[in-house]
Structure formats: structure tokens, C-alpha cells
Amino acid sequence: MSNRQTKTDVILIGAGAMSATLGILLKELVPDWNIKVFEKLSNAGEESSNEWNNAGTGHAALCELNYTDEKSDGTVDISKAIKINEQFQVSLQFWSYLVNSNLLRNPQDFIMPLPHMSLVQGEQNVRFLKNRFEAMSKNPLFEGMEFSDDPVKLSEWMPLVMQDRATDEPIAATKIDSGTDVNFGALTRMMFDHLENEQVEINYRHSVNDIKRTTDGLWELKVRNLESGTVEHHTAKFVFIGGGGGSLHLLQKSGIPEGKHIGGFPVSGIFMVCNNPDVVKQHHAKVYGKAKVGAPPMSVPHLDTRFIDNKKSLLFGPFAGFTPKFLKHGSMFDLITSVKPDNLLTMLAAGVKNVSLTTYLINQVMLSKEKRLEELREFFPNAKSEDWDLVVAGQRVQVIKDTEAGGKGTLQFGTEVVSAADGSIAALLGASPGASTAVHVMLEVITKCFPEQLKEWEPKIKEMIPSYGMSLMENPELLKEVHTSTAQTLGLSGSEEDRQEKLKA
Numbered sequence: 182m183s184n185r186q187t188k189t190d191v192i193l194i195g196a197g198a199m200s201a202t203l204g205i206l207l208k209e210l211v212p213d214w215n216i217k218v219f220e221k222l223s224n225a226g227e228e229s230s231n232e233w234n235n236a237g238t239g240h241a242a243l244c245e246l247n248y249t250d251e252k253s254d255g256t257v258d259i260s261k262a263i264k265i266n267e268q269f270q271v272s273l274q275f276w277s278y279l280v281n282s283n284l285l286r287n288p289q290d291f292i293m294p295l296p297h298m299s300l301v302q303g304e305q306n307v308r309f310l311k312n313r314f315e316a317m318s319k320n321p322l323f324e325g326m327e328f329s330d331d332p333v334k335l336s337e338w339m340p341l342v343m344q345d346r347a348t349d350e351p352i353a354a355t356k357i358d359s360g361t362d363v364n365f366g367a368l369t370r371m372m373f374d375h376l377e378n379e380q381v382e383i384n385y386r387h388s389v390n391d392i393k394r395t396t397d398g399l400w401e402l403k404v405r406n407l408e409s410g411t412v413e414h415h416t417a418k419f420v421f422i423g424g425g426g427g428s429l430h431l432l433q434k435s436g437i438p439e440g441k442h443i444g445g446f447p448v449s450g451i452f453m454v455c456n457n458p459d460v461v462k463q464h465h466a467k468v469y470g471k472a473k474v475g476a477p478p479m480s481v482p483h484l485d486t487r488f489i490d491n492k493k494s495l496l497f498g499p500f501a502g503f504t505p506k507f508l509k510h511g512s513m514f515d516l517i518t519s520v521k522p523d524n525l526l527t528m529l530a531a532g533v534k535n536v537s538l539t540t541y542l543i544n545q546v547m548l549s550k551e552k553r554l555e556e557l558r559e560f561f562p563n564a565k566s567e568d569w570d571l572v573v574a575g576q577r578v579q580v581i582k583d584t585e586a587g588g589k590g591t592l593q594f595g596t597e598v599v600s601a602a603d604g605s606i607a608a609l610l611g612a613s614p615g616a617s618t619a620v621h622v623m624l625e626v627i628t629k630c631f632p633e634q635l636k637e638w639e640p641k642i643k644e645m646i647p648s649y650g651m652s653l654m655e656n657p658e659l660l661k662e663v664h665t666s667t668a669q670t671l672g673l674s675g676s677e678e679d680r681q682e683k684l685k686a
């Protein structure tokens with residue numbers, strides 16, 4: 182049965198962090214545009230953006246060792262780290278604008294300051310970390326980074342990690358206090374609450390099943406209302422496919438040539454969560470290690486303090502894993518149904534190239550709790566089995582495409598905006614660095630899809646993001662201003678005691 186039919190300016194598919202960000206950006210730029218959202222689950226931020234489904238790291242490349250590559254001469258290339266840090270500064274500025282404009286309240290409900298640390302063991306790794314520190318600490322973006330290979334100092338920084346550790350191997354860490362823990366679930370929900378107040382129609386329990394171009398150049402979506410079981414048709418001038426892991430299938434349905442020859446490979450995540458409050462309170466940092474040989478970059482282990490539901494928690498992981506689902510609430514047929522005639526060779530080539538990755542992921546799935554505890558004990562030697570439970574996190578669908586550098590079927594670990602040549606539809610694929618860089622990525626969608634309006638919108642974008650179009654690294658005065666003002670607005674400065682008081686209040 183088919184009933185409701187509507188026409189609108191913009192449709193956002195999916196109620197995750199990405200659609201929320203694009204929705205608010207567009208509402209601020211053109212308040213009178215009509216926006217509709219279709220989300221198949223019952224609430225916003227229930228898939229990857231949910232606080233229990235991701236690691237909540239405000240990725241600013243302060244501690245993630247996979248963003249800094251060691252070159253053959255031993256020096257460290259920090260260009261990727263610079264790019265990611267600049268992108269995170271864009272998010273901080275946008276969130277500050279939302280708080281300053283009273284569009285979001287209580288920043289401590291979604292962002293908290295937390296030292297970011299990188300930890301390594303072994304002579305070679307310590308040398309790498311030292312070289313990385315030398316390169317980064319000279320850069321104004323990473324000001325305040327400290328390095329230590331003194332076990333006494335390290336015990337001050339991370340007591341749980343150093344307690345009863347056999348220190349016969351060299352060990353070292355870096356620490357920077359300007360790191361953050363971000364509750365992307367809370368942030369997403371807050372942003373959708375705001376959009377609802379702005380008369381954006383948010384349709385939960387509505388699954389988008391098809392996307393077609395109409396003869397008059399619009400996009401028509403076939404949507405199943407999961408409450409009533411009816412099929413609806415909704416038309417828009419611009420569609421954003423922000424379905425997370427569900428985006429690839431929808432992009433394929435749109436039939437745009439830019440969406441051809443692209444495949445997806447799902448990597449799942451599992452965390453261990455500490456249920457012992459006495460242990461939780463002894464740690465106050467995100468401590469990132471180095472990925473094991475053969476492990477994909479997103480499975481770098483880390484021991485993290487998290488702030489969820491105004492409470493401190495402690496998580497370790499993620500352990501990678503494999504299921505053919507593209508979404509946590511997806512179908513076991515997702516992987517197979519994503520293989521189409523146009524991406525078959527790409528997918529086959531990726532399969533051949535990534536046998537070792539697949540084996541690694543399958544081995545990860547088979548790990549017993551005791552084996553996982555062994556990995557945890559590399560971080561926290563005294564970890565006790567009874568203090569830790571497992572939580573299944575979200576799915577990350579890695580993009581597979583043919584590239585000049587990697588050849589056919591190359592697995593990508595970044596984020597890709599795929600848009601039609603006329604800018605009428607765009608999809609976001611991939612999941613890394615993820616929600617931390619949502620504002621930068623959604624500005625990329627705007628740049629690609631609304632080039633004619635961009636000039637007119639620029640002053641408003643600059644009001645929201647003062648550094649828009651500029652490199653902060655090359656403008657240290659502006660960087661200082663941005664750091665000071667975002668830290669003040671988002672409550673990232675001040676003492677730990679003040680914040681604990683706020684958390685209790």
C-alpha cells in the first residue's frame with residue numbers, strides 16, 4: 182500500500198552525527214529551506230554515533246600513532262596528523278558557535294577535557310616516539326606535548342598502566358593535556374533536538390528503500406514506514422545519504438556514475454568495559470598503543486577514560502572482528518548484496534589482496550575472554566577478569582576502490598564524500614577519523630554540492646568557523662585565539678575539581 186507523498190528542498194537519510202551536522206549547517210545558512218530526515222531506528226544516534234558504539238576520542242592526532250608514519254631515514258612524517266588536527270579545530274569552533282548561540286547547552290554533556298597519551302615499549306618504538314615527539318612538539322598545533330621514558334614520571338601519568346609492570350624493556354610515552362573525550366551520541370541527540378525545534382521533520386522508524394531520479398531532475402525516495410508498514414514517496418532537490426554503513430547500498434540505488442566501482446568491507450569493534458569503580462577512578466587519560474603487525478589501523482588498542490551519562494567509565498579496545506553486516510542493526514546479507522556487476526572485479530581484487538586482514542579479523546572474532554584479557558594486561562598488568570565485561574560496538578565499512586597508487590580493489594581507511602556531478606546528491610562512505618571531523622566533511626559536501634551559493638554563504642560560515650579557509654598552523658595568532666575561545670566555551674579549561682563539581686551538579 183502506498184500513501185504519503187511530499188516534496189521538499191533537502192532530505193537527509195540517517196539520524197547520525199553526519200546528518201545532524203549537515204542539517205544544522207544548512208539551517209544556519211538558509212533557514213527557510215525545508216529539511217526532512219528519514220531514520221530507520223527509533224532514535225537519533227543509535228548506530229555508530231552512539232556513545233557505546235565508538236571510542237569517543239576527539240581525534241586531533243594527539244595520541245594516535247597511525248597518523249604519523251616513520252620514514253626510511255627514521256624521521257617522522259606528521260603531515261596527516263596536522264591535517265586531522267586542523268579538521269578537529271573546525272569541529273571545536275562549530276560546537277562553540279552552537280553553544281554560544283544557545284543552540285546547544287551544557288557542553289560538558291558531550292565534551293570533556295582528557296589527557297591524550299601514546300605508549301610504546303621496546304627500543305625501536307621508543308626511538309620512533311621520541312622522533313615523533315621532536316617533530317610534533319615544534320608545531321604550534323601540538324603545543325604542550327611532553328615526552329618521558331622515566332618510569333616514575335610515567336607512573337604519575339598513568340598509574341594503572343605502570344603498576345607492577347616488568348620494566349626490563351625500554352618504555353616511553355607522550356602526554357598532551359588538550360585532548361578530549363567526546364560523547365558523540367549525546368551530541369547527535371542534542372543536535373537533532375535542536376533541528377526538531379527548527380521545524381525540521383524527523384521521521385523515525387522510516388527506512389529508505391530506493392532512490393530514483395525523476396524526469397524533472399529531482400530525487401524520489403521510496404520509504405517504508407516501519408510503524409504502519411506503508412510505503413511513502415518523498416521528493417527532494419538535494420539528498421544527503423548519511424546512512425553510515427547503510428550508505429553504500431543507497432548510493433548504488435541512486436545509480437550515479439560516481440558511485441560505481443566502489444565496494445565496502447565491514448570491520449566490527451568490541452570493547453571491554455570495566456565494572457569496578459575503584460579501578461575506574463585510578464585512570465584519567467586516553468592511552469593509545471601501537472597496532473599489532475597485520476592489524477588494521479582502526480584496531481589500535483587504547484585504554485580510555487570515558488564520560489558517559491555524566492559518569493566516568495573505563496574502556497579498553499577496540500578488538501576488531503568480522504560480520505558481513507554493514508550496520509550494527511543491519512542484515513547478514515549486507516556484504517553479499519553490495520557486490521554488483523560494476524564493483525565485482527574491484528571486490529575480488531580486494532579479497533585477494535586482503536587475505537591476511539580477513540584472517541586477522543576472523544582470529545579476532547575467535548578470541549576468548551582470557552586472550553582479550555592478555556591484550557588488556559599489556560596495558561594494565563593487574564587487570565582482573567571479573568572487573569571487565571564485553572560490549573559490542575559499531576560497524577565500520579571501509580571503502581574499497583581502484584586507485585592509481587594501490588591498483589584495483591584498494592582498501593581505504595579514510596572517509597570519502599561521493600557526489601553527483603550536478604551536486605544534487607551526496608553520500609558519505611568510510612568511518613575514519615570519523616565523527617570528530619564531521620564538520621570539515623560536511624563542509625566538503627556543501628562545497629561540492631552548492632558551489633554557486635558558497636560565495637554568498639561564506640560570511641555566515643566564517644561566523645560559525647572563524648578559521649574557515651585558513652590554516653591554523655600558519656596563523657599562530659588565530660590558533661591561540663581559537664584555542665582559548667573554544668576551550669572557554671566548551672569548558673575544556675579550568676581545573677579537574679571544577680569539572681568534577683559540574684559533573685556532580
Ligand SMILES: Cc1cc2nc3c(=O)[nH]c(=O)nc-3n(C[C@H](O)[C@H](O)[C@H](O)COP(=O)(O)OP(=O)(O)OC[C@H]3O[C@@H](n4cnc5c(N)ncnc54)[C@H](O)[C@@H]3O)c2cc1C
Nearest residue numbers: 195197198199228229230236238389425427450615616617
Ligand atoms: C568501533 C568504532 C570506534 C570509533 N571510534 C571513533 C572515535 O573514537 N572518534 C571518532 O570521531 N569516530 C569514531 N568512530 C567513527 C564514528 O562513530 C562515525 O564516523 C560516525 O558516528 C558516523 O556517523 P554517521 O552519521 O555517518 O553514521 P551513523 O551514526 O551510523 O548513522 C547512520 C544512520 O543512518 C541510518 N540508516 C542507515 N540506512 C538507512 C536507511 N536505508 N534508511 C533510513 N535510515 C538509515 C542508521 O540507522 C543510522 O542511524 C568509531 C566507529 C566505530 C564503529
